[in-house]
Amino acid sequence: MHNPFREAEFVLGAARIAQLPPDTGVEIAFAGRSNAGKSSAMNALCGRRALARVSRTPGRTQEINVFRLTPGGEQRLIDLPGYGYARVPPAQRAHWDRLIGQYLRERQSLLGLVLIMDIRRPMTDLDRNLLQWLEPQPRPLHVVLTKADKVSRNEAARQLQRARRDLEEMGLNATLQSFSALKREGVEDLQGLLLEWLEIGPDQD
Numbered sequence: 098m099h100n101p102f103r104e105a106e107f108v109l110g111a112a113r114i115a116q117l118p119p120d121t122g123v124e125i126a127f128a129g130r131s132n133a134g135k136s137s138a139m140n141a142l143c144g145r146r147a148l149a150r151v152s153r154t155p156g157r158t159q160e161i162n163v164f165r166l167t168p169g170g171e172q173r174l175i176d177l178p179g180y181g182y183a184r185v186p187p188a189q190r191a192h193w194d195r196l197i198g199q200y201l202r203e204r205q206s207l208l209g210l211v212l213i214m215d216i217r218r219p220m221t222d223l224d225r226n227l228l229q230w231l232e233p234q235p236r237p238l239h240v241v242l243t244k245a246d247k248v249s250r251n252e253a254a255r256q257l258q259r260a261r262r263d264l265e266e267m268g269l270n271a272t273l274q275s276f277s278a279l280k281r282e283g284v285e286d287l288q289g290l291l292l293e294w295l296e297i298g299p300d301q302d
């Protein structure tokens with residue numbers, strides 16, 4: 098099957114909102130705790146080994162990394178810095194939180210958010226904080242419980258159900274799936290959903 102994410106290319110890393118590309122076109126952002134597996138999920142989505150850098154040590158993605166789906170195109174994937182890494186100076190951590198919060202609240206081209214969580218510990222307090230930032234402008238939310246290769250099928254199903262219930266209790270309308278970048282499980286489901294988002298997104302004139 099042709100993978101339209103295969104042509105994705107790195108554009109830039111932004112330490113401040115002002116450094117992002119112009120706020121036109123559409124973006125799908127990936128958020129999650131530090132070390133949750135965001136960069137690995139994006140690499141799996143795009144069928145590339147090293148599009149987004151995968152960390153050996155948590156907290157590697159310190160900037161907002163921007164990728165475009167086609168050369169010169171106006172559809173982008175955004176790798177947000179992971180939140181919640183403890184061994185980062187408080188001032189730096191506060192800067193990341195502000196950066197992510199500001200991005201989620203203000204970015205007009207943000208089409209939808211993919212929230213990546215480790216299937217072994219989804220919906221932590223930090224994930225809930227992030228979900229609260231989504232409030233003012235409702236956009237599609239897709240929750241990916243990754244590293245499913247680390248748990249049994251039963252446990253994966255149990256965690257999915259728990260996360261679904263938690264999201265409902267928060268009044269959030271979200272789609273969910275389990276995923277493994279390692280085993281490449283759930284990749285086609287993720288591709289299919291994001292393609293639907295892109296198709297219903299604003300037209301590219």
Ligand SMILES: Nc1nc2c(ncn2[C@@H]2O[C@H](COP(=O)(O)OP(=O)(O)OP(=O)(O)O)[C@@H](O)[C@H]2O)c(=O)[nH]1
Nearest residue numbers: 131132133134135136137152156157158179278279
């Ligand atoms: N077993 C397993 N390990 C994974 C999977 N996805 C990611 N990992 C590992 O988890 C660690 C973190 O992965 P990253 O993709 O760098 O996570 P991240 O969320 O981008 O991390 P930061 O950018 O530091 O916030 C790495 O050691 C990966 O190899 C998966 O599906 N299964």
Ligand SMILES: [Mg+2]
Nearest residue numbers: 135136150158
């Ligand atoms: Mg990363």
